[in-house]
Amino acid sequence: MSRTIDRPALVVGLLLLAAAAIVAFDASRQTITSNYGVGPTAMPYVVCAGLVVLGLAHLVVAFKEGLPKPEVADVRALLWIGGGLAGLIACIALGGGFIIATAILFSCTARGFGRDALPADIAIGLVLGSAIYLLFLKLLTLSLPAGPLERLLG
Amino acid sequence: MDTLLSLANGFSVAFEPSKLLFCLIGVFLGTAVGVLPGIGPALTVALLLPVTFKLDPAGSLIMFAGIYYGGMYGGSTTAILLNAPGESASLATALEGSKMAKAGRGGPALATAAIGSFVAGLIATIGLAFLAPWLVELAIKFGPWDYFALMIVAFVTVSATFGDSPLRGLTSLFLGMLLGLVGIDKLTGQARLTFGVPELLNGIEVTTLAVGLFAVGEAFYVASKRWREPEEIIPIKGSLWMTKQDWKRSWAPWLRGTAYGFPIGALPAGGAEVPTFLSYSTEKKLCKYPEEFGKGAIEGVAGPEAANNASAAGTLVPLLTLGLPTSATAAIMLAGFQQYGLNPGPLLFAEKPDLVWGLIASLFVANVMLVILNLPLIGLWVRLLAVPQPWLYAGILVFATMGTLAVNPSPVELGMLFLFGYLGYLMRRYDYPVAPMVVGLILGPMAEAQLRRALQISLGDPMILLENPGSATLLGIAFIALVAPFVMKGLNRFKAAED
Amino acid sequence: MLTAILKRGAVTAVALAGLTTAAFAQLELKIMAPAAPGGGWDGTARSMQQALTASGIAKSVQVTNVTGAGGTIGLAQLIGAKGDGHQLMVNGFVMVGAILLNKSPVNLTQATPIARLTAEALVIVVPADSPIKTAKDLAERVKADPAKVTWAGGSAGGADHILAALFAEAAGGDPKKINYIPFSGGGEALAAMLGGRVTAGISGYGEFEGQIKAGKLRVIGVSASKRLDNAPDAPTLKEGGVNLELLNWRSVVAPPGLTDAQKATLSGAIDKMAKSKEWAEILKARGWDDAYLASAEFDAFLKAETVRVEKVMRDVGMVK
Numbered sequence: 016m017s018r019t020i021d022r023p024a025l026v027v028g029l030l031l032l033a034a035a036a037i038v039a040f041d042a043s044r045q046t047i048t049s050n051y052g053v054g055p056t057a058m059p060y061v062v063c064a065g066l067v068v069l070g071l072a073h074l075v076v077a078f079k080e081g082l083p084k085p086e087v088a089d090v091r092a093l094l095w096i097g098g099g100l101a102g103l104i105a106c107i108a109l110g111g112g113f114i115i116a117t118a119i120l121f122s123c124t125a126r127g128f129g130r131d132a133l134p135a136d137i138a139i140g141l142v143l144g145s146a147i148y149l150l151f152l153k154l155l156t157l158s159l160p161a162g163p164l165e166r167l168l169g
Numbered sequence: 170m171d172t173l174l175s176l177a178n179g180f181s182v183a184f185e186p187s188k189l190l191f192c193l194i195g196v197f198l199g200t201a202v203g204v205l206p207g208i209g210p211a212l213t214v215a216l217l218l219p220v221t222f223k224l225d226p227a228g229s230l231i232m233f234a235g236i237y238y239g240g241m242y243g244g245s246t247t248a249i250l251l252n253a254p255g256e257s258a259s260l261a262t263a264l265e266g267s268k269m270a271k272a273g274r275g276g277p278a279l280a281t282a283a284i285g286s287f288v289a290g291l292i293a294t295i296g297l298a299f300l301a302p303w304l305v306e307l308a309i310k311f312g313p314w315d316y317f318a319l320m321i322v323a324f325v326t327v328s329a330t331f332g333d334s335p336l337r338g339l340t341s342l343f344l345g346m347l348l349g350l351v352g353i354d355k356l357t358g359q360a361r362l363t364f365g366v367p368e369l370l371n372g373i374e375v376t377t378l379a380v381g382l383f384a385v386g387e388a389f390y391v392a393s394k395r396w397r398e399p400e401e402i403i404p405i406k407g408s409l410w411m412t413k414q415d416w417k418r419s420w421a422p423w424l425r426g427t428a429y430g431f432p433i434g435a436l437p438a439g440g441a442e443v444p445t446f447l448s449y450s451t452e453k454k455l456c457k458y459p460e461e462f463g464k465g466a467i468e469g470v471a472g473p474e475a476a477n478n479a480s481a482a483g484t485l486v487p488l489l490t491l492g493l494p495t496s497a498t499a500a501i502m503l504a505g506f507q508q509y510g511l512n513p514g515p516l517l518f519a520e521k522p523d524l525v526w527g528l529i530a531s532l533f534v535a536n537v538m539l540v541i542l543n544l545p546l547i548g549l550w551v552r553l554l555a556v557p558q559p560w561l562y563a564g565i566l567v568f569a570t571m572g573t574l575a576v577n578p579s580p581v582e583l584g585m586l587f588l589f590g591y592l593g594y595l596m597r598r599y600d601y602p603v604a605p606m607v608v609g610l611i612l613g614p615m616a617e618a619q620l621r622r623a624l625q626i627s628l629g630d631p632m633i634l635l636e637n638p639g640s641a642t643l644l645g646i647a648f649i650a651l652v653a654p655f656v657m658k659g660l661n662r663f664k665a666a667e668d
Numbered sequence: 669m670l671t672a673i674l675k676r677g678a679v680t681a682v683a684l685a686g687l688t689t690a691a692f693a694q695l696e697l698k699i700m701a702p703a704a705p706g707g708g709w710d711g712t713a714r715s716m717q718q719a720l721t722a723s724g725i726a727k728s729v730q731v732t733n734v735t736g737a738g739g740t741i742g743l744a745q746l747i748g749a750k751g752d753g754h755q756l757m758v759n760g761f762v763m764v765g766a767i768l769l770n771k772s773p774v775n776l777t778q779a780t781p782i783a784r785l786t787a788e789a790l791v792i793v794v795p796a797d798s799p800i801k802t803a804k805d806l807a808e809r810v811k812a813d814p815a816k817v818t819w820a821g822g823s824a825g826g827a828d829h830i831l832a833a834l835f836a837e838a839a840g841g842d843p844k845k846i847n848y849i850p851f852s853g854g855g856e857a858l859a860a861m862l863g864g865r866v867t868a869g870i871s872g873y874g875e876f877e878g879q880i881k882a883g884k885l886r887v888i889g890v891s892a893s894k895r896l897d898n899a900p901d902a903p904t905l906k907e908g909g910v911n912l913e914l915l916n917w918r919s920v921v922a923p924p925g926l927t928d929a930q931k932a933t934l935s936g937a938i939d940k941m942a943k944s945k946e947w948a949e950i951l952k953a954r955g956w957d958d959a960y961l962a963s964a965e966f967d968a969f970l971k972a973e974t975v976r977v978e979k980v981m982r983d984v985g986m987v988k
Contacts, residue, residue: 031340046359047985049356049625050844050846051628052622052623053629058613059350062350065339082599085598088598089393092395101587103570107583120566121563124562125562128392128395128558136559140563144567159571159574159575312863313865355824355850356850367740438859487855494855504711577735625818628815
């Protein structure tokens with residue numbers, strides 16, 4: 016940890032350069048070209064050039080004033096919300112259905128924002144999810160991802 | 170005079186009780202679905218098509234038009250209250266609108282959006298009735314080179330959304346353009362940056378990125394600093410209704426927004442996004458209180474919302490006069506016409522004047538219904554913000570994921586939403602603006618496709634951009650907009666040195 | 669933006685309305701439209717749903733939408749549903765090209781062919797003030813300098829693009845050199861035609877019909893074997909001296925690994941549907957041409973089309 020180097024700016028700069036490299040690599044592997052005018056690789060190279068310039072600028076900034084210094088984050092809150100979203104995705108992927116997924120997301124987010132009543136929030140989430148599910152099904156004839164609970168309602 | 174007579178005839182159709190009922194159902198449904206992120210009027214009309222198969226054509230088309238206008242109204246509500254722009258056209262509204270809502274000015278924000286939409290819808294529908302045949306002649310003269318130049322103007326003015334650091338603003342913009350590259354290239358059909366993931370072939374959805382960066386990112390950010398500086402949401406501060414000052418600051422943006430939205434919406438590839446961006450940056454430039462931009466300036470809601478609604482009416486110009494569907498909803502409405510064996514176009518005005526003019530008259534009726542329906546709702550909506558913070562944000566996240574779950578519940582899509590949410594958090598943490606990224610995703614692919622079409626037609630000669638008066642003028646405007654700030658700065662310094 | 673809003677729909681009121689009992693009334697079907705609600709394949713799937721339930725052939729029909737990659741994501745899901753005798757998928761000509769273009773790991777020939785249902789002829793048009801009057805005029809220009817003939821049409825690798833390439837080939841030009849400009853959505857291509865930005869445009873007849881009747885576009889040729897019933901004045905490409913036929917067909921397939929009994933049930937149901945008066949009414953309302961081919965003939969047809977499309981796409985340089 017050097018005193019003069021701003022780590023976040025350095026990381027952003029390097030990531031931008033890496034992104035530029037990926038874009039250039041992908042563009043270099045394009046096989047189909049346009050017969051007339053500019054081909055499908057022109058825009059990627061423009062974006063790539065822009066990313067390189069911005070990446071280098073970030074490196075310069077890293078050795079100068081750096082990025083704005085953020086305050087310490089509440090990691091536990093982030094983990095609860097992130098966990099809620101991950102739970103939702105897992106629930107949908109495993110066929111748990113919309114209502115359970117919604118209950119997971121709702122209760123975890125409320126927990127992340129400092130509410131300490133997980134069972135009550137799970138119940139609220141279940142009711143909310145069921146209401147939304149029925150509303151979509153009946154009003155819009157659109158069926159949200161179905162799991163065991165949805166089949167009971169359906 | 171002919172037009173007035175036809176329009177009067179149209180009103181006699183639109184005021185039939187059954188037509189009024191269809192219109193009411195339409196605006197109600199439209200507002201309801203417009204509020205849901207990711208579920209817009211196009212999907213609603215598509216789902217209702219088979220149901221309306223047996224109904225009377227005029228009635229169901231009037232209902233579809235009501236849904237269309239209603240959806241535009243509803244979209245602004247979530248953008249302002251929850252910072253979750255459900256469609257790309259309400260992105261600009263969310264920028265200032267959500268700031269206003271958090272400062273207790275959600276009422277005036279929703280009111281200026283609703284009244285602005287009404288004014289814009291009214292003017293644009295008058296434009297549709299009287300100028301359509303003339304405007305459409307102009308619209309089809311717009312070539313790919315003109316579109317490209319228009320995109321460049323939009324790109325240049327986008328810096329209005331950059332915040333205080335050009336470096337971080339540009340980084341955000343270019344990351345958006347990078348995301349815009351992902352998927353099948355429209356002009357050759359080959360995949361770019363998909364890494365063999367089939368779900369990426371269709372590209373990154375604008376709504377996924379916008380909802381992720383805005384709503385999910387904000388939830389992460391607010392939670393992360395909850396202990397240090399708890400966010401204070403004030404549901405109502407001062408008047409729920411617009412003050413005299415608000416009116417004074419709103420009317421000109423409404424008119425300017427309409428002036429952007431209607432003609433650009435009438436262009437076959439104009440869309441609703443470009444006019445809202447142009448309106449936002451114009452208002453920021455012209456505003457007497459530029460320091461309020463970024464903190465909740467009412468002009469930033471009034472202008473883009475008017476532009477959004479006016480472009481919806483603009484879209485109907487090529488649809489009715491030529492049968493050109495230029496937006497998703499217009500494409501579905503065209504299918505609605507065709508299901509009754511009707512082909513919109515020059516012949517329809519001659520063959521079925523009752524239907525066409527009845528439809529146009531219904532748009533006026535729908536507009537009035539919407540403003541009557543929406544204004545009383547404002548008080549109710551604003552009270553949503555009084556929900557305790559844990560539940561409010563939990564609800565916002567449920568809401569944000571619901572759109573994705575309804576339209577494309579694949580784990581890949583949901584994973585992207587999560588990822589963009591976390592990115593939005595990091596960007597907020599280090600003070601990168603998030604709006605330019607969405608703008609880059611929208612404008613990048615549009616500009617690329619139009620430029621390549623232009624150069625394909627000219628067989629690779631870039632001079633085509635300067636030889637056409639339309640594109641040359643627009644590029645000139647873009648150039649002036651780009652260098653003017655520097656020149657002004659230089660002049661000021663020069664003056665200062667002289668003094 | 670279209671796909672942003674439209675991705676997935678499900679049971680419509682039609683399914684609920686059609687709970688009549690009849691011979692096949694036990695049959696429960698799922699029809700997948702491998703595209704967004706509102707598009708052509710979705711329209712076909714929902715029309716099938718309507719016909720199957722209204723005529724009492726099936727007890728319930730559920731339409732699902734799987735969006736993406738020219739339908740190949742839906743196809744991959746269908747191939748994965750091995751042995752499911754209740755699943756059908758709508759597909760069509762465009763998917764053949766999309767499979768090649770997207771280097772899809774699954775192939776249409778892996779699916780069980782059930783029937784071809786409809787077909788639409790494409791039409792080549794020019795702006796009304798164009799000096800090009802006949803297919804022969806256009807063919808001569810393409811042969812002389814393919815770069816100067818700009819084509820407006822739908823997505824790259826779709827039916828419109830394939831027709832432009834086949835036209836160049838039939839005209840004696842080099843299909844690799846065609847100047848084909850894909851537009852997103854019919855509206856934009858039509859605007860480019862009306863604005864006189866391009867030499868010629870290709871689309872389904874229905875999409876250009878209004879403008880043709882209004883005299884703003886001139887038909888150069890229809891890609892069918894004979895003149896269309898609803899447009900007796902429009903010559904075929906063959907009449908214009910360009911020996912070329914292409915139909916944008918839509919069909920229905922089932923998952924692989926079906927037993928003979930399952931296959932017979934499905935193709936029997938679709939056969940009944942294709943001959944029902946409900947289906948005939950839908951075809952008429954939608955302006956689709958009946959192009960019914962039963963399972964075995966459709967199988968052979970599909971194989972022939974696959975070979976043809978693959979050759980064209982190689983000729984154009986889209987597949988290497």
